[in-house]
Amino acid sequence: MKQFLLVSDLDYTLVGDDQAMARLNQQLEQHREQYKTKIVYSTGRSLFLYKKLTDEKALLEPDVLICAVGTEIYYSSSNTLDSKWSDHLSEGWDRDLIVExxxxxxxxxxxxxxxxxPFKVSYFNEKEISEKCLSDLDSGLLEKGLDIQIICSFGSSTHINNLGNNYENGKDVEIQVLDILPRKANKGMAMTFVRENLEIDIEQTVACGDSGNDIALFADKKEKGIIVGNAKQELLKWHEANPNPNRYLAKAQFAAGIEEGLQHFGFLEK
Known part of the structure; x- marks a missing residue:
């Protein structure tokens, strides 16, 4: 056993089964005290909605918090953005033009x-946006010299409302979440930036996720990866099409799936 870096999504990855999360938290806190293991949360939530979650769930205090799909980085309990990361994202980014x-x-x-x-423009769409529409949107942004990327994932309207987003719909339907980000920003790039700042080896880093916006944590990465057993179809399809021995698909769901994956890679004892 030695130090490792855990980078985990929150909703439907670490969070989803309170008992399993409490069990994993106990192991992680012990490991952090003994081996100086680092815990990073990487979430699509804003800092505002992250704080809302901490009022509802017994989360460990992270060493680093990555918010807004990799566009914002906070260290320890600070509410101050990592200015070096923000400066890195500024080139080729014009938020007002993207909105227009x-x-x-x-x-x-x-x-x-x-x-x-500041570095994320986000939308909902009740039906899956067509490939042509996505292509037209992407082309329209690139034609203006904007260095951007579009990331799509899915969630139920009930879950979205539980986050505090107040999606106005009287029924539970699947909602597509579309985020426009700087091309230099996503969860994977933010993970690499944080890992290098913490000076932790790639081999001792493991990322965990469940949905489409977590693909960046796994794509073309040498870090270990854990996909929890309740992962959404967009991530599972990508995983099947892009096999990697460094990536583990857990049978267990939520935090129990993370625990299973950490044991598989030898970061935690079975």
């Missing part, structure tokens, strides 16, 4: 103000 161009696509419904971040 996106207005040409009426099927996209803007997320609440709390989720519209």
């Amino acid at each position: 161009i996106s207005k040409a696509f009426p099927e996209l419904k803007p997320q609440p103000e709390s989720e519209q971040r």
Whole structure:
């Protein structure tokens, strides 16, 4: 046993089974005290919604918090952005222009103000946006010289409302979440930035996720990866199409799946 870096998504990855999370938290806290293991949360939530989650769930205090799909990095309990990361994302980014161009696509419904971040423009769409529409949106942004990427994932309207997003719909439907980010920013790039700052080896780093916006944690990465057993179809399909011996698909769900994966890689004892 020795130090490792755990980078984990929150909703439906670490969070989802309170008993399993409490069991894993106990092991992680002991490991952190004994081996100086580092815990990083990487979430699509804004800092505002992250704090809302900490009021509802017994999360460990992370060493680093990555918010807003990899566009914001906070260290320890600080509410101050990592300015070096923010400066890195600024080149080729014009938020107001992105919002203006996106207005040409009426099927996209803007997320609440709390989720519209300095380096993230976010929308909901009740039906899966067509490949042509995505292509047109991407082309329209690139034609203006904007160095961006579009990331899509899915969630139920009930879950989205539970996050505090107040999606106005009287029924539980699947919602597509669309985030426009700087091309230099996603969960995977933020993980690499943090890992290098913490000076932890790639071999001692493991990332955990459940949905489409977590693909960046695994794609073309030498870090270990854990996909929890309750992962969404968009991630499972990608995993099947892109096999990697460094990636483990757990049978158990939520935090129990993380525990299973950490044991598989030898980071925790069985």
